[in-house]
Amino acid sequence: MDSKPWWQSRAVIGALMVVLAQIASAAGVTIDSAALTDAALELISLAGAGVAIWGRVRASVPLRLR
Template sequence: MDRPTSAKPWWRSRAVIGVLVVVLAQIASAAGIALDTTALTDALVALASLGGAGMALWGRVRARVPLRWR
């Protein structure tokens, strides 16, 4: 018999976040707000880079096995 899984918060769902981004972009477009795609792309790349560095650092801090350098 499978154990019931607990529900995760909505903000941890990639599908929900993706839908929210699309809906917000459509609302902004309908309201006549023009997005500077170059600036948006640059900001997202910088955010992804920072997030990747943070994840790597967090993973190393929480690691249970030390690294071997040889």
């Protein structure tokens, strides 16, 4: 059975994120939740636009406008 690199595993990445968050919390790092929410919404908006543009560029069938 073939294996994949550790950095391609969503489970490993998720676990690393939890560990990093715990280390940051223990070190006294605080995060402004309003700023984090704003940043997440901007990132999601940018990702959505990118997916839409990429999908249209890669499309093999033209759009019909009626």
